[in-house]
Amino acid sequence: MRIPVAALLALGALTAPASVxxxxxxxxxxxxxxxxxxxxxxxxxxxxxxxxxxxxxxLLELLDRQPEFSTPIWDYLAGLVDEERVSDGKAMLAAHADTLARVEAAYGVDPETVVAVWGVESDYGKVFGKRPLLQSLTTLSCMGRRQSFFRGELMATLRIIQAGDVAPEKLVGSWAGAFGHTQFMPSTYRRIAVDFDGDGRRDLVDSIPDALASTANYLKRSGWRERQPWGYEVKLPDGYAGSGGRRNRKPLSSWQAEGIRRVDGVAIALPADTPTALLLPAGREGPAFLVFKNFDAIYSYNAAESYALAISHLSDRLRGRGPLVTPWPTDDPGLSRAERRELQTLLLARGHDIGEVDGIIGTSTRAAIKQEQARLGQAPADGRGGRRILEALRAEAPPADVTPAEGVPAPAVGMP
Known part of the structure; x- marks a missing residue:
């Protein structure tokens, strides 16, 4: 289980020095x-x-902090599957159409799913992470828990260097050692990466074809079934009292017999005995999903249901489908990255020293949000960047004697 670097940066993981x-x-x-x-x-x-x-x-603090498990699902998905990532993903589908067609022919994984992994893992190559793998993996090989695991990853990294596939200075990535366009761990690279561009090297840093094909190869080897869906958002019958869970598999017909249907009313065109699970990531009042074997393949990429849902939902958006139909059971939904940047701009305009406007709700931004929540009487004043604080700051003019930081436009009252 590891943290996609794009998710880590979008969510702004807390850090604190550890004794190393x-x-x-x-x-x-x-x-x-x-x-x-x-x-x-x-x-x-x-x-x-x-x-x-x-x-x-x-690193030891980061080792114990997983946004997939500590972040509300509506915050997690809001930052990973926003209009910006959907638009960029569609552009990537067009720009790399020939490569993706060859990848699908070779591995049976559709372009939208491959590009969705790319988008969540590194924002289409924009965010690889900045930590040198050698530094991270050596540190984690010697301190903290899971030292044996990280020693294996360090050895795999040294083999990559020794083989000449990727230069040491280009091996930068997440704190845990994932690197490249689709954030492979070094041991995964050793087992699964492919040389798809034919240059004699398996390069997930500078070769987009290698990265996309390697991702498809991973999914294929994890049990991907060609031309089958990952799952569907569904509607539960009124008063449904059953339970969900990815491991609670039953034939599709069993769920249908309980009155569960696709939320759009379209019939599910799969055999009645297809092993199927019901996911209720926010309980029975939130969105529900029937998921199949391909969801498990995506889940294997990073073992968290919220992560697999982000990939799956983004792949649907890239196919032209709309947002989730059922709202999340909260009165304070999560923010897209554009909305997070807007929130930071509003905080800067009120004199909070939060650094640059980058859409990352990190320690400084959270502290500023907490102060504004307390000032506005919002409870709890927990520093969470949600819609309630954004709309409250939108609705009031900033103090007249505060000038936004240079290069940051002053927000308009009622900014859309």
Whole structure:
């Protein structure tokens, strides 16, 4: 389970220094060297890359913070499946149509699903992450929990370097070690990445064809079924008291016998015995979904139902389908990235020192939101960037004696 870097940045994960010292790292490196040599990694490769690494003190906090599990589903999806990402995704479908057609012919995965993974994982290559893999994986190999797992990822990274597929300086990504357009972990790269452009290297950083084909190969090997849907949003019958869950599989006909139908009324064109699960990510009052084998393939990419729903829903939007029909059961829905930038602009106009307008609801932005919530009498004053605080700030003019930061336009009262 890892965090897609685009999601991490969009949501603004909290960070705090942890106790990591250079001496701790230096004491650990000889053991890593012995492991590398025993696994066929040359001394030259190890010595040129690992001993120079400095510990990253923020990683242990990030290790215990997963936005897929700690963020309300309506916030998580609002930032990942917004009109901006849908529009950009459709542009990517057009720009790479020939490559995607060849990928589909080779692996049986439709272009919309492949591009949806690309969009959620790195915002179509705009956000790879900034942490050097060698630094992150060496630190996590020596401190915190799951050291054995991260040592395996470090060894896989050294093999990528030794093979000459990707240069060390280009191996930057998420804090946990995922890298490239579709954010493969190094061990996943070793098993599944393909050289689709035929240049003799499996390059997920500088080769979009390699990245897209590798993603399709991953899904195929995870059980993807060609030309079958991931699932559908459905309507529950009045008074439905049943339970859901991805592992609670029953034949499709069983769910239909309980009165569950597609929310658009269209019949589900699958065999009656198709193994099917019902997802209720926000309970019976929120959107509900019947999901099939292809949802499991997407889930395997990053083991969180909210993540798999983001990929699945974005793929539907890229096919031209609309937003979810059933509203989330909240009076304070989540914000798109454009709305988050607007919220930050409104906060800057009120004199809050939150840095640049980037759509990332990080520590400074949350602190400013909390102050404004308290001033406006909103409870709880928890620093969450939702629609309620945005609309409240839209509705009032900013203080007359506050000038927005340079390069940030003053917001209009009632800004749409």
């Amino acid at each position: 010292s250079a001496s701790d790292l230096s004491a650990c490196v000889p053991g890593l060297r012995a492991k590398a040599l025993s696994e066929g990694i040359s001394a030259a490769t190890f010595d040129a890359n690992v001993p120079q690494v400095e510990a990253d003190p923020k």
